Amino acid sequence: xxxxxxxxxxxxxxxxxxxxxxxxxxxxxxxxxxxxxxxxxxxxxxxxxxxxxxxxxxxxxxxxxxxxxxxxxxxxxxxxxxxxxxxxxxxxxxxxxxxxxxxxxxxxxxxxxxxxxxxxxxxxxxxxxxxxxxxxxxxxxxxxxxxxxxxxxxxxxxxxxxxxxxxxxxxxxxxxxxxxxxxxxxxxxxxxxxxxxxxxxxxxxxxxxxxxxxxxxxxxxxxxxxxxxxxxxxxxxxxxxxxxxxxxxxxxxxxxxxxxxxxxxxxxxxxxxxxxxxxxxxxxxxxxxxxxxxxxxxxxxxxxxxxxxxxxxxxxxxxxxxxxxxxxxxxxxxxxxxxxxxxxxxxxxxxxxxxxxxxxxxxxxxxxxxxxxxxxxxxxxxxxxxxxxxxxxxxxxxxxxxxxxxxxxxxxxxxxxxxxxxxxxxxxxxxxxxxxxxxxxxxxxxxxxxxxxxxxxxxxxxxxxxxxxxxxxxxxxxxxxxxxxxxxxxxxxxxxxxxxxxxxxxxxxxxxxxxxxxxxxxxxxxxxxxxxxxxxxxxxxxxxxxxxxxxxxxxxxxxxxxxxxxxxxxxxxxxxxxxxxxxxxxxxxxxxxxxx
Amino acid sequence: xxxxxxxxxxxxxxxxxxxxxxxxxxxxxxxxxxxxxxxxxxxxxxxxxxxxxxxxxxxxxxxxxxxxxxxxxxxxxxxxxxxxxxxxxxxxxxxxxxxxxxxxxxxxxxxxxxxxxxxxxxxxxxxxxxxxxxxxxxxxxxxxxxxxxxxxxxxxxxxxxxxxxxxxxxxxxxxxxxxxxxxxxxxxxxxxxxxxxxxxxxxxxxxxxxxxxxxxxxxxxxxxxxxxxxxxxxxxxxxxxxxxxxxxxxxxxxxxxxxxxxxxxxxxxxxxxxxxxxxxxxxxxxxxxxxxxxxxxxxxxxxxxxxxxx
Numbered sequence: 001x002x003x004x005x006x007x008x009x010x011x012x013x014x015x016x017x018x019x020x021x022x023x024x025x026x027x028x029x030x031x032x033x034x035x036x037x038x039x040x041x042x043x044x045x046x047x048x049x050x051x052x053x054x055x056x057x058x059x060x061x062x063x064x065x066x067x068x069x070x071x072x073x074x075x076x077x078x079x080x081x082x083x084x085x086x087x088x089x090x091x092x093x094x095x096x097x098x099x100x101x102x103x104x105x106x107x108x109x110x111x112x113x114x115x116x117x118x119x120x121x122x123x124x125x126x127x128x129x130x131x132x133x134x135x136x137x138x139x140x141x142x143x144x145x146x147x148x149x150x151x152x153x154x155x156x157x158x159x160x161x162x163x164x165x166x167x168x169x170x171x172x173x174x175x176x177x178x179x180x181x182x183x184x185x186x187x188x189x190x191x192x193x194x195x196x197x198x199x200x201x202x203x204x205x206x207x208x209x210x211x212x213x214x215x216x217x218x219x220x221x222x223x224x225x226x227x228x229x230x231x232x233x234x235x236x237x238x239x240x241x242x243x244x245x246x247x248x249x250x251x252x253x254x255x256x257x258x259x260x261x262x263x264x265x266x267x268x269x270x271x272x273x274x275x276x277x278x279x280x281x282x283x284x285x286x287x288x289x290x291x292x293x294x295x296x297x298x299x300x301x302x303x304x305x306x307x308x309x310x311x312x313x314x315x316x317x318x319x320x321x322x323x324x325x326x327x328x329x330x331x332x333x334x335x336x337x338x339x340x341x342x343x344x345x346x347x348x349x350x351x352x353x354x355x356x357x358x359x360x361x362x363x364x365x366x367x368x369x370x371x372x373x374x375x376x377x378x379x380x381x382x383x384x385x386x387x388x389x390x391x392x393x394x395x396x397x398x399x400x401x402x403x404x405x406x407x408x409x410x411x412x413x414x415x416x417x418x419x420x421x422x423x424x425x426x427x428x429x430x431x432x433x434x435x436x437x438x439x440x441x442x443x444x445x446x447x448x449x450x451x452x453x454x455x456x457x458x459x460x461x462x463x464x465x466x467x468x469x470x471x472x473x474x475x476x477x478x479x480x481x482x483x484x485x486x487x488x489x490x491x492x493x494x495x496x497x498x499x500x501x502x503x504x505x506x507x508x509x510x511x512x513x514x515x516x517x518x519x520x521x522x523x524x525x526x527x528x529x530x531x532x533x534x535x536x537x538x539x540x541x542x543x544x545x546x547x548x549x550x551x552x553x554x555x556x557x558x559x560x561x562x563x564x565x566x567x568x569x570x571x572x573x574x575x576x577x578x579x580x581x582x583x584x585x586x587x588x589x590x591x592x593x594x595x596x
Numbered sequence: 597x598x599x600x601x602x603x604x605x606x607x608x609x610x611x612x613x614x615x616x617x618x619x620x621x622x623x624x625x626x627x628x629x630x631x632x633x634x635x636x637x638x639x640x641x642x643x644x645x646x647x648x649x650x651x652x653x654x655x656x657x658x659x660x661x662x663x664x665x666x667x668x669x670x671x672x673x674x675x676x677x678x679x680x681x682x683x684x685x686x687x688x689x690x691x692x693x694x695x696x697x698x699x700x701x702x703x704x705x706x707x708x709x710x711x712x713x714x715x716x717x718x719x720x721x722x723x724x725x726x727x728x729x730x731x732x733x734x735x736x737x738x739x740x741x742x743x744x745x746x747x748x749x750x751x752x753x754x755x756x757x758x759x760x761x762x763x764x765x766x767x768x769x770x771x772x773x774x775x776x777x778x779x780x781x782x783x784x785x786x787x788x789x790x791x792x793x794x795x796x797x798x799x800x801x802x803x804x805x806x807x808x809x810x811x812x813x814x815x816x817x818x819x820x821x822x823x824x825x826x827x828x829x830x831x832x833x834x835x836x837x838x839x840x841x842x843x844x845x846x847x848x849x850x851x852x853x854x855x856x857x858x859x860x861x862x863x864x865x866x867x868x869x870x871x872x873x874x875x876x877x878x879x880x881x882x883x884x885x886x887x888x889x890x891x892x893x894x895x896x897x898x899x900x901x902x903x904x905x906x
Contacts, residue, residue, distance in 0.1 A: 096660075096668055108660055108668075153660075191846030193784040196771050204778065282668065285845065286786075292765045293796045432796070440792050467856055481671035483628035484842040486788035486851030488635040494854040497791025497820060498833055500798065517792035524788055531669050531844070 087114035087146030089173045091166050096151070097282075103180045105154050111176075112149040113142070115168030121148045124165040133166065142168060154180050187211050187265050189280030190244075192221075194261050194287035196523070199252055199436065203287060205237070206247035207263040207280070216268040219246040221261055226526075228431075228438035228594055229257030237263075255289040256436045258522035260596045284530070286523045290436035296502060296515065302397035303459030303506035305331060305355045305362060307416040309400075311388055320366065320386055322351065322414070325454060329355050335366035335386065341376035346383045357459075357506065360392040362400060388412045397460045398555030418556050421458060421510070421564045422450040426585040429515060431592060439594050440519025441580035441587065445550075446512040447504065458552065459506030463513055466549045467493040468566055473546030477573055479533040487524065490544045493569070496520070501553070518569060518580050520544075528573055529595060535575050544571040548582070618683035618698040625676040630715045630724060630735060631840055633679050638855045641681070643703050643733065644834050649841035649848065650737030650749040652721040657741060658843045670844040677718040679711045708733045722749070732836060752839060752848060753810035755780050759802040766816055769800040770850070773812050777848075788840070788849035794820045804894015813837050814896040817852060818889075 029046040043062075060078045090113070097107035113121055113133070119142050122130035132140040135150030142148045148168075158180045166173040190208030197203050211217040218236060225231030237246035246263075265278040309322040320337040331353035337346050346369050353364030369383035390402015390412060398416040424445045432440040447458045473491035482488075488495065502513035520528075529535060534542035548569050551561040567583035577591035624632045630647065637643040652658060652672050661669050684699035701707055705728035712726045712735060722740040726733055736751040757776040759769070767787075774785040787795075800819050802812055821833035834855040839848050890896055 191784070193778070193847075195774050195778065195784070196767070196787055197775075198768050198771060204775070282670070282844070285784075285847075288787075290767060292768070295799075296797050432792075435796065437792070437796075440796075467854075479669075480626045481628075481669050481844075483626070483631050483635075484671060484840055484844070484849075486631075486838045486840045486849040488632065488853075490789070492639070492856070494639075494856050495789060497794050497835065497852060497854045499791060499793030515796075517796045519792040521787055521789065521792070523786055527845075531667075533663055533669075536663050536667055 087116070087142075089168060089171060090114045091164075091173045091176045093176055093178055103154065103178055104186050105159060105180065106186070108151065108153045110149055110151045111164075112147065113166050113168060113173060114146050114148075115142055115171070115173065117142055117144050117146040119146075119169035122167045122170075124167070126161075126163055130165075130167055187217075187267075187278045189263060189265070189283045192261050192263050192280070192283045192285035194259075194285040196288040196290065197252055199256055199289050199291045201252060203250040203252050203255075203259075203289070204247065205235075205250055205261055205285075206245055207237070207283065208244045209246055209263070209265055209280075210244055211265065211267065216270075218266040218268055218274075220264050220266065221248055221250075222264065223250060224260045224262070224596060225255070226258045226260070226438060226522075226594055226596055228433060228592075229255075229259075231255065231259065252289045256291065257433065257438050258286060258288050258436075258526060258594075260526070261285045261287065286526045288436060288522050291434070293432070293435040293515075293517075297505050297513075299395060299462070299503045300460045300505045301357045302360055302392050302461075303357050303457035303511065304397075304455075305392075305416075306454050306456040307398075307419050309414045309416045311404075311412045311414045322364065322366070324351065324353075324364065326355055326456075329357070331355055331362070331364050337386075339374060339376065339381060339383075341379070341381065342374060344371070344374045344376070344381075346370070348386070361390070362392065362402070363387070363389040365405075388414065390414065396555070416555055418554065418562060419456055419458070420552055420562045421447040422453070423448045423565050424550060424583075426567065426583040428582075428585055428587055431587070432517060432519070437517075437519055437522055439522050439525045439578045439580075439592065440517050441582075441592075442514070443516045443518065443582045443585070444512060444514030445516065446507065447510045447552075449510050456510065457506055457508070458504045458511030461504045461511065462501040462553045463504060464501040464551050464553070464561060465493065465498055465516075466551060466563070467498070468547050468549040468563075471547055471566075471568070473544075475544045476534055477528050477532050477542035477544050477571075479531065481531070485524065485527060490520075490546065492546050493548050495546075504552075516582065518582060520571065525573065525578055525594065526596065529575050532573075535573065538575055541572055541574045544573075545569060618686070620681040620683060621678055622681060623676060623678045625674070627672040627674040628840065629674060629677045629718070629720055630712070631838055633677075633711060633715070634735065634836075634838065635853075637681070638836065638853060641700050642834075642855055642857060643708075644731060644836050644855055645703075645708065645733045645735060646836045647838040647840070648734070648736040648751050648753055649839060650722045650740035650751075651841050651846070652843055653741040653744065654843055656744055657721045672721050672843060675719050677715055677720065679714050681711070682707060703733055704728055705733065708735065751810075752777060752781060752783060752785070753808060753813060755809050757807060757809050757812060759807060759812055761802070763799050763801040765795070766798045766800040766819065767795040769802060769812075769816060770795075773809060774850075777809055784845070784847040785839075786845075786847050786849055788838075788851040790850070790852045791820075791854070794852070802894070803890055807894045811894050811896070813850070815890055815894065818896050820852065 026046040031044045059080050061075045062078050092112045094110045095103055095107050096109055121133040121140055121142060123133040124130040133148065134140045135148060136152070139148065161179045162177065164176045166176065188210040193206040195204055205221050207219065209217060209219055220234050220236055222234045223231065235248050235250065237248040239246045262284055263280045265280065267275045269275045304326045305324050306326040307324060309324060311319050320335050322335045323333045324331050325333045331351065333351040335348040335351050339346055348366035349368030349370065351364060351366050353362065355362040365385055365387040367385045369385065373380055373382045387405035388402055389405065390400040393399045393401060398419070400414040402412050404412045424447050427444045427446065429442040429444050431438055432442055449456055475489040475491055478487065478489045490496070504511040504513045532542060534540060546569055548567045549563050550565040550567065551563040554561050570581045572579045572591065576593060576595040578594045579586055579591035622633060622636055626632065634645045634647045637645050657673055658670050659673050663669065682701055684701045686698050705726055708726045712724050716723050722737045724735050725738045726735050737749050739746050740749045755777060757773060757780060759772060759776070770787060777783055777785050798819055800816050802815055804811065817835040817837060821835045834857065835852050836855060837850060837852045839850050841848050
């Protein structure tokens with residue numbers, strides 16, 4: 001059998017073409033061997049996977065036949081192949097402390113080399129023989145992605161000029177030349193100071209700057225709005241003579257939302273021209289400009305009397321039970337009581353009356369008692385129609401005070417049995433941009449009654465939120481240094497605080513309430529996006545979630561507000577987006593793009 | 597019997613063996629060990645503890661961590677600390693006769709002081725003291741390292757401030773407080789975790805003169821917890837605050853947290869996880885948050901006598 005690449009022909013043949021386009025074979029660099037052997041030949045194919053990204057997996061199978069197609073093998077698995085994309089050979093030095101054109105003693109830096117994955121990295125410094133480049137993790141090889149990186153801080157012993165030549169798998173990386181100088185010309189920036197303010201007030205910006213003696217500095221504040229409230233300006237700060245504190249009062253009349261401040265220093269020539277610009281590294285500050293949101297709706301009048309009521313203070317012991325259906329203020333239903341002497345049940349055929357949500361006054365009459373008479377203890381009892389009138393108590397829709405029609409001197413307090421929503425329906429109401437908090441979501445909720453149950457409007461009641469024990473919360477955004485921000489792991493509603501109760505409003509359905517503002521704070525969101533170790537890459541995300549238990553004010557004497565729904569609150573944060581969901585309801589437009 | 601809980605990589609809680617002197621151990625290995633302890637004390641035991649930091653020595657007590665190109669952080673160098681939280685005698689189920697978990701002891705200075713001492717002896721930044729006002733324990737820094745030497749530190753919230761008398765949205769009140777602290781102490785203070793509903797929905801009125809920043813924060817917390825007295829006495833929310841210092845931004849961050857009622861001082865056991873918080877009153881001895889009120893001089897005071905505490 002002949003060997004060599006000629007067996008494949010001079011061009012890509014049908015045999016060597018993958019009809020699915022997954023790969024191609026270069027016949028000129030493929031071969032068959034062993035030469036002139038009679039044993040099974042070895043076929044070496046140069047396969048290129050088309051458009052393959054690193055990590056794509058292929059299964060390679062083969063079959064063979066002879067030139068006359070006299071025989072043909074079955075398909076056999078040659079093995080599996082995972083492709084890799086070779087990173088280009090690069091080296092980059094980054095000063096992590098400052099961004100001037102100088103590398104200074106005291107600066108932290110990183111050096112990143114890219115090339116083929118899992119290959120040895122060596123370095124030649126100032127022409128010396130290459131040595132293994134061991135990074136801060138103790139590795140002297142590129143990782144699986146073809147990246148090798150190290151970090152460090154230049155000390156006094158590092159002053160000098162450097163030419164560093166890196167090699168990956170012995171292949172030279174384009175060179176790196178730099179100079180480390182001492183701090184005599186050093187410019188240092190203290191942290192930037194900014195503050196949350198109300199719109200229309202002055203935003204106080206300040207930073208402490210140290211510059212070389214004899215230099216003429218000019219300090220600039222670059223103020224940038226988030227993408228939600230785009231804004232960009234650069235203002236020149238001022239300082240008192242011989243003071244290192246530079247400040248500026250920024251008018252906020254046209255600002256609203258979250259802003260980022262970055263200071264920079266310009267060293268000026270004698271003629272006032274700019275000699276050099278120094279961007280203060282890692283000195284970003286954030287501030288928020290806000291306007292007041294309208295107060296939530298106050299207490300509403302009780303919207304409905306639908307329910308089962310008992311008049312419990314009648315002097316006589318035959319207190320009645322009233323099953324009331326309130327239809328737009330017109331009362332209907334049934335009533336009954338148990339005869340005092342004999343225990344005879346007395347049922348009323350009809351119930352009529354009215355209730356005014358405006359005055360909270362009610363009047364209802366039970367008519368058509370049955371039986372019309374009964375004897376007990378030798379006395380004849382003749383039940384009469386029963387009418388009670390009264391007014392529901394302020395701030396309580398389940399308690400009324402009034403009198404009986406047949407005995408105006410006798411009070412007739414009525415108390416309903418506990419009326420609890422069967423649940424609630426959450427509605428996304430938007431983001432609080434108009435109040436200057438673009439990462440705070442607003443939700444409304446509509447209360448539900450049980451299917452096929454009596455229609456009751458919870459308007460006039462109030463609902464509250466609590467932190468139930470289950471289901472447990474979780475927080476993958478938290479990182480080890482977050483406590484410095486007052487940010488402990490958020491696994492419960494208690495981390496964000498429980499607000500005042502919401503007053504349920506009469507919506508002519510079952511009642512609704514809002515707004516439930518749910519947000520972590522715009523500055524904290526910006527700091528999470530900047531610093532959380534869960535968000536190191538542009539594709540990573542983290543989640544904070546915890547349960548919110550909703551309860552309604554009690555109408556019974558126990559005083560314990562009965563819970564009726566548990567909503568999961570979920571924050572999902574990426575480097576550029578925020579999403580908030582309540583009971584799985586979120587912005588229908590998807591995650592909020594919110595970033596700097 | 598020893599139980600171990602690992603709520604995060606940072607914490608190790610060892611519940612006690614059943615003996616006369618029950619103690620929980622909480623080991624914290626990350627930065628800001630004391631504020632992390634305060635968080636645990638709040639969530640597990642329902643203790644009302646406030647916390648206030650001092651700035652750290654950026655040259656000696658701060659390290660820089662580079663996570664990825666362009667992603668870095670600066671934070672305090674820390675050493676692990678094991679705190680010991682004392683517990684009361686074991687409760688018992690009268691019906692079954694089975695011994696229950698150890699009770700949560702009443703909050704007091706004597707309860708917290710040994711934990712603060714453990715921190716101060718740990719070699720971590722700053723030195724702290726503790727005080728107790730009958731309801732809240734206050735942990736605050738009293739000295740810190742400056743250029744390598746320990747110096748006394750006046751807590752930021754002890755600064756006298758002048759606040760406008762009008763009623764305003766609470767976020768405005770806090771913004772004004774931050775501005776006052778900048779003016780008086782030349783420090784940067786920003787808002788951290790404070791409930792959005794509190795900030796958007798509540799109005800704050802600061803009363804009194806000769807107030808410290810701490811008085812103002814206490815009044816704001818009182819407002820958040822009582823909703824202008826619409827909340828029934830004994831049901832007002834328990835809201836301690838933290839003022840933490842961040843070396844990366846050289847900024848103090850104010851956060852306020854609602855501490856669900858774990859019935860400290862009642863015969864209940866702590867929860868084993870911060871996630872299992874609840875505001876359900878303790879069955880054995882209903883807990884009571886002393887009603888608070890603001891005196892004309894602006895001090896928030898608590899009526900401990902209103903509670904049936906031991």
